[in-house]
Amino acid sequence: MIDDTIAAVSTPIGDGGIGIVRLSGPDAVSIVDSLFRSPKRITLSNVESHTIHYGSIHRQGRIIDEALVSVMRAPRTYTREDVVEINCHGGVVATRAILDAVLAAGARMAERGEFTKRAFVNGRISLDQAKAVMDIVRARTALGLEAAVDRLGGRFTQALGGLRTKLAEILADLEVEIDYPDLDVSIEALAPRIAACAEDVAQLLSKSESGRLIREGLTVAIVGRPNVGKSTLLNALLAEERAIVTPIPGTTRDTIEEDASLGGIPVRWIDTAGLREAEHPIEAEGVRRTHAAIDRADLLLLLVDASEPKHAEDDVVLNLRAGVPTLLVPNKIDLPVVWEIPPDGDWSAVMPVSAKHGTGIEALRNEILASVGAGTLPTRNSVLLLDTWERDLLRRVGERLAQASQTAREGGQADMLAEELRLAYQTASELQGIDISESILDAVFSKFCVGK
Ligand SMILES: Nc1nc2c(ncn2[C@@H]2O[C@H](COP(=O)(O)OP(=O)(O)OP(=O)(O)O)[C@@H](O)[C@H]2O)c(=O)[nH]1
């Protein structure tokens, strides 16, 4: 039973049109009532649930701000507790002063994600849905938002529920076999059913791979010797004139970073200073930053000028080993091509383009997605947002099912198979938030912002 009342500013810090201080808990209404004065002399404790009231918030006889106060009584609220929201004029000082007044009147400052945690603890939402709330708050692209909303609708919870039902049925048949060996339930006959469950898990895992990209995004660095057209390529990929382009080698001296979505995946594109032995200290610093960008990148575009013979400086670029997917991009193919592609390169594909004229850019975009495992452009149905912890648990369910499936195929011992299936079932339950320990819960909710 939760018996304290929490409060936090639920709108972002900074100046805004309105600011909201939210309270949840048994004393939410009486605390705000003690600070609230309305022209109609309303007492909040007497008003109907889900109503809004105009007035002002006072502290020690002085008015802090005008406010609209919403009173929502349990259980039809976000947390299933009494919830009061004070809408005041935005601005850091007013909202902060109201929060202070509310805390002085008996509320406790909410921890990160504590409102959503209470919604979970009080049974209003599943753990999966709680995390979806976080994804919605953080979504960086429209597709990310759609996937999060789907998750809030409980799509993953449903999939897991379906899996647990199937496993429970198999386990039940197995118990019959163990208890009544004479009935002759064949263990081998269970193998295809177990394999089907393993396949369900494999599909969820593969969907979560594009989900990972949507949550965490991708950093793509464009590298090459000076003047090969890196900045032109950045502009082509962004479809805007972001970086300065000139025929003078060494134009870009600092790394330029820009965020833009690629098929629903948030990508940070980095244009870098051309790699060469730099004499000027500014250029040398630029080259150092290029190497730092290479270290951070999830994917490299090695750019060369196809209209010129290979340079010694190209070799530096071609010999980069970043341990991430790398595409060789011969540029300027609108001019006569003289550069020959070395046969033994360490890149996953060669994607010729003309950055200046836009030739090959679409193919390059698709190849970038393919190289990071997003395959074709992810769609709403092919995306599942899971965090590292969830993917790890799901992978364990998959491993246990693979083991069980093998045991069944080989006609192994019934009690051993039952034990493996039970472990898979338990892990799936844990993933659904059924057997969740307090420490895991805290870890999950601490990733939220305060006020959510
Ligand atoms: N013909 C042709 N010219 C291009 C193409 N891409 C870039 N250029 C030209 O190549 C020159 C250098 O382009 P930039 O984009 O500034 O090259 P960069 O690699 O960023 O150069 P630094 O910043 O100096 O390292 C400019 O004159 C561009 O107009 C292309 O596809 N075709």
Ligand SMILES: [Mg+2]
């Ligand atoms: Mg440049």
